[in-house]
Amino acid sequence: MRRTRAAAAAVTACLLAAAATACGGGTADNGGGTNTAPEELTYWASNQGPDLAADQAALGPELKKFEEQTGIKVKLEVVPWSDLLNRILAATASGQGPDVLNIGNTWSASLQATGALLPWDGKNFDAIGGRDRFVESAIGSAGAAGQDPAAVPLYSMSYALYYNRKMFQEAGIAKPPATWDEMVTIGRSLSKDGKWALGAEGGNLANNIHQVFVLAKQHGADFFDAAGKPAFDSPAAVDAVKQYVDLMANDKIIAPGNAEYAQNQSLQDFANGKTAMVLWQSAASSFKSHGMKEGDWGVAPVPVPAGVPGAGRNTNSMVAGINLAVFKNTDNIDGSLKFVQFMTSDEEQKILNKTYGSVPPVKAAQNDPAFATDDLSVLRTTLGTSAAPLPQVPQESQFETAVGTAVKELFADAAAGRPVTTESVKAKLTKAQQQMAS
Known part of the structure; x- marks a missing residue:
């Protein structure tokens, strides 16, 4: 995961208490969430390119494609790594976050403990084509062992x-x-x-x-x-x-x-x-x-x-990468699942991971010759044979x-x-x- 930051003290306390009571979360009928219209989603993307403008340029056409396919408009904000964790933690504490967001995979268990993210149980995985589409090591960096993952792998790196x-x-x-x-x-x-x-x-x-x-x-x-x-x-x-x-x-x-x-x-x-x-x-x-x-x-x-x-x-x-999560209190769970399905589809995985020089965590997308370069071959071999996830603890x-x-x-x-x-x-x-x- 690419980023540097220091967690805010008040929200860190929230994380420490999260095992007892969730600091965010809720449901769509409790007044929380982003209050976006059903035909609109908000998406916080992490800064993956050389600057924020490059990410806007890379993601803009893909989000327009999603809108044309589904009728759902996506409001994109690219968040710098220096701000991303604090923004997410503040959103989990207030209940006022985006519908869908990128998280560094090393944060998965910490954010999972807040109770604010949608658990990816069998039903939710089925809605995006099934858990077995993803490389297992990437799923292993999406939440604590023995629990439903808190996110879905989007970009894999080593x-x-x-x-x-x-x-x-x-x-x-x-x-x-x-x-x-x-x-x-x-x-x-x-x-x-x-x-x-x-x-x-x-x-x-x-x-x-x-x-x-x-x-x-x-x-x-x-x-x-x-x-x-x-x-x-x-x-x-x-x-x-x-x-x-x-x-x-x-x-x-x-x-x-x-x-x-x-x-x-x-x-x-x-x-x-x-x-x-x-x-x-x-x-x-x-x-x-x-x-x-x-x-x-x-x-x-x-x-x-x-x-x-x-x-x-x-x-x-380490098993590096970016995961895609959904805030549990979104007002548009169906639209959010459709968006995750789109972003993790075979075709989008090829497009996005080519753009960012990462490895698709979706197995079928890895068959593209673009991911057989000298650089990516080393990364893929490392992920498959000699990488370990950072501690998946709260x-x-x-x-x-x-x-x-x-x-x-x-x-x-x-x-x-x-x-x-x-x-x-x-x-x-x-x-x-x-x-x-x-």
């Missing part, structure tokens, strides 16, 4: 290692690193003359979480135990976070200035030839928007400790804020030349865990 072919060729490097040891060795040879090996976004809380989640898996750690309780400062989790920050603090292959980078700044540096590699999810369309051309970059799996990517300790990506959004901030602060220490030690990493993670408890 992380990959993107590398600048020209910079590698000039440095005499034949292939991208497959292991972290190779990353450090190659990275040191590339980090010179004002250029750096690897880009990062230390100020981007979500990206921090995505990276340390994967490394934690590789160290055999989970940030939540089997009972769903935080386990942020276990020895293996501490080692994972330290390994990531050490790419700047100790290995010196990430520029100190990256400690303050926010959303997409690392992509700009990569496109401008300031860094040779970046770890990102479905980045091809972003590179093109920054002036790169097909062939300028290569793509490979994210490094693993040793060997090749796979399940377990060689997990090398506290997931608070976890991203607490641990993402801890990593941000550690990057700030590294950039300032302050030592990053096992003890200092553990102290930050313990503090984050205590924040969750309070």
Whole structure:
């Protein structure tokens, strides 16, 4: 999921209480919802393209097509990632939200706990063609285990290692690193003359979480135990976070200035030839928007400790993606279901995922040759063999804020030349865990 944000404190409290009482939701006859006419829907789309205008241009013709087919007009608002979660949480608290909305798949369980989203039971899945049309790993990132999903997969993504072919060729490097040891060795040879090996976004809380989640898996750690309780400062989790920050603090292959980078700044540096590699999810369309051309970059799996990517300790990506949800108190449930059916139809899945450089979570749509490129083949293989979903727990959004901030602060220490030690990493993670408890 592409975004960065901090949750509002008041609405975070709502999420924490949601297991007992829903902060939003309701039904169509309780006066809540958007009060749109039956022939009109409101849709909050997440910013998937290089800017909001690009999303408006991409989605406009498709929404017009839906209107022509059904007679239902869709009022579109593209919401920046920096605002999206807070907007959604405020809507769940007030009961005044859109009819249909995009959510980052890592938020699914948190938003599910509010009770504000329509559960996707067998009847609702049947209304859009059936649950078995979707890739199971994508469904697994749509809500807590053992419950009906809170949303339907729309775009699927995974992380990959993107590398600048020209910079590698000039440095005499034949292939991208497959292991972290190779990353450090190659990275040191590339980090010179004002250029750096690897880009990062230390100020981007979500990206921090995505990276340390994967490394934690590789160290055999989970940030939540089997009972769903935080386990942020276990020895293996501490080692994972330290390994990531050490790419700047100790290995010196990430520029100190990256400690303050926010959303997409690392992509700009990569496109401008300031860094040779970046770890990102479905980045091809972003590179093109920054002036790169097909062939300028290569793509490979994210490094693993040793060997090749796979399940377990060689997990090398989170299951990334965007889900489509319906507010339970919509005044137009039938129209909302028709809209979800349209957006997840085989044809629309091909159109939309081609536009955004993502992988369709609808199985039949993946057969299109457009999704067999080198880039997307790596992403598809990763999703199918070596990706794991972030914890599907109600506290997931608070976890991203607490641990993402801890990593941000550690990057700030590294950039300032302050030592990053096992003890200092553990102290930050313990503090984050205590924040969750309070």
